Amino acid sequence: MALPNRGGFKPGGFNRGRFAPRKEAEHRINHHIRVAQVRLVGENVTIGVYPTQDAQKMAQDMELDLVEISPQADPPVCRIIDYNKFLYDKKKKEKEMKAKAKTTEMKEIRFTPNTDDHDFDFKSKHAEGFLKDGNKVKAYVQFKGRAIQFKDRGELLLLKFADRLKDVGQLESMPKLEGKRMLAIFTPKTSKKPKGGELKPQAS
Numbered sequence: 001m002a003l004p005n006r007g008g009f010k011p012g013g014f015n016r017g018r019f020a021p022r023k024e025a026e027h028r029i030n031h032h033i034r035v036a037q038v039r040l041v042g043e044n045v046t047i048g049v050y051p052t053q054d055a056q057k058m059a060q061d062m063e064l065d066l067v068e069i070s071p072q073a074d075p076p077v078c079r080i081i082d083y084n085k086f087l088y089d090k091k092k093k094e095k096e097m098k099a100k101a102k103t104t105e106m107k108e109i110r111f112t113p114n115t116d117d118h119d120f121d122f123k124s125k126h127a128e129g130f131l132k133d134g135n136k137v138k139a140y141v142q143f144k145g146r147a148i149q150f151k152d153r154g155e156l157l158l159l160k161f162a163d164r165l166k167d168v169g170q171l172e173s174m175p176k177l178e179g180k181r182m183l184a185i186f187t188p189k190t191s192k193k194p195k196g197g198e199l200k201p202q203a204s
Contacts, residue, residue, distance in 0.1 A: 028068040029083055030056060038068070038078040045080055055080070109139040111157055113150040120157075124164045131169040131188045140183035154182035162186070 059066040070077035107130040141154030158175040169186040
């Protein structure tokens with residue numbers, strides 16, 4: 001239930017709707033602050049302890065909001081700011097940080113026992129890029145039908161691939177046969193591991 005608007009004070013600020021107000025405040029603001037006194041901090045005020053009504057009046061005169069930022073302090077610490085703009089900037093910053101957060105993926109590189117030098121070089125460059133970006137690489141040689149008899153050729157190809165990637169990636173274990181695939185997994189050769197979530201298989 002909405003609180004009554006007392007004395008013409010507008011919960012949520014005096015900024016004339018420059019930014020759309022939030023439905024639910026993340027902090028106690030204005031007349032939602034129901035303590036006898038607060039400690040004001042910030043560049044636009046004289047730092048000190050004030051009766052809450054005086055602090056609210058100061059915010060009103062500045063057409064800003066009285067925002068409680070440290071409710072556990074005694075008395076609670078408040079700032080006089082444009083609350084809607086504060087929330088807008090905070091949301092924008094969180095969005096930017098999320099966009100920069102790196103997710104580690106498992107990239108797949110597929111070969112055949114008869115992969116030629118051109119195709120090998122092309123896929124090696126892709127794998128180098130994946131590893132430089134902090135992703136893992138799963139390389140495998142796919143055998144079809146009687147091609148399984150060339151499994152030794154597949155192992156040699158993956159070891160050649162490992163040698164090609166040695167400057168940017170390292171082999172987790174020797175190539176192994178799983179069904180009709182000979183596979184090997186490579187991890188980025190760096191001391192700084194990317195922040196990650198779940199590995200997401202993604203074919204090359």
